[in-house]
Amino acid sequence: MSQFIHVTAPDGHVLQCWHQRAETAPRGAVVVLQEIFGVNTHIRALCQRLAAAGYDAYAPALFDRLQRGFACGYGAEEVSVALKFLPQLDWDAMVRDTLATAAVARQPGGPVAAMGFCLGASVAYLAAQRADALSAVVGYYGGHIAQHLDSPPRCPTILHYGESDHTIPMQNVERIRAARPECEVHVYAAGHGFNCDERAAFEPASAALAWQRSMQWLDTHLR
Template sequence: MGETITLEASDGHRLGAYLAQPEGMSKAGIVVIQEIFGVNSHIRSVCDRLAAEGYLAIAPAIFDRQQPGFESGYSEAEVATARKFLGSLDWDAFLRDTRAAAELVKDRGLPIGIVGFCLGGSIAYLAATRLDLFSAAVAFYGGRIADFADEAPSCPTLMHFGEKDGSIPMADVEAIRKKRPDCTIHVYPAGHGFNCDERASYDAESAALAWRRTLDWFDRTLAG
């Protein structure tokens, strides 16, 4: 359903992106931000599922600045390799690459949403606070959102967390709730990465409910 394209960020950096489009007219566009595993089969699947719901979906390869074309699976060795990117997080660069994807949607005259997973969840939240482009945002288990929770999103923002997530303490989730009563937060009886059916932590029931809530959120805020 999708294709690989090239985007250009404001600083001239060129990066890959996966673009999935619906068969008919797009009702809105959604920027999809990857986990640390790159724009892999899971992220492409998310884009394809959004396209099937009538949304143009685009996932920028935000690690292209460090390693062009990087993607991986979820074996122990692959996870260890992917985690190396966490040692040098350039949030401003992530936002430039996110903006490049959003500008493609904007140029097509569509309202823009953003959804991110894991690291991408934190970037989606930060983009909702610092980029005046989005009409809605959704963050799945963003581990650094607590660090940025003093910054207010400029659009309706939904967050999903797992109560069994070993990398995001529930104390962080409660801190976010306290600082951001303007956001909607759901907690599920699941662990980190529960939305990804390629991971051992996949929780089908929680994933289905979070996905339905995500689609309802975008339908209401972008396509309503």
């Protein structure tokens, strides 16, 4: 079963959140954090994959503060529209919305992880730095993480990067490795967005290996 629900942040903001119920008795919950393209078909497909693996999945609409219900694909014109949101981003607000979603996901009583992609990976990392609400973090190509290495995440964190990512220099990935050795960092023969099968950058072998590692991470830390 899947549907939009509503989540209320501490400041009273009400955001939409895509909720996909686990197909079996849930092993825990995963907050799935979007790219700049909103809670689109790719993010919903990831929720479905997690539900099939036994996790309740929650995908908060992090851009609802800017444009309610925004979601788009990966065509050139759509990318141009999505990029216009970048100067308006309120990282603290996205973290608040993430933690509010984690609180809803925890209501049945099980552990909660965050799995983020691009923008969402950085939000997941920041949320794990600021609160003890998460039991694990999985991040794919989070470009903002290298600017926030002053303190460790408060939960086990695994990060995936593509070695030919045109938006994230490998020196930034090496900075993360050096400054935050408690994080597990993997680099793949791929570019930015390699996990998304709706993008030209999709790299099936790297995506499969990263997903396998991500599922093992959740299995280990959501107990």
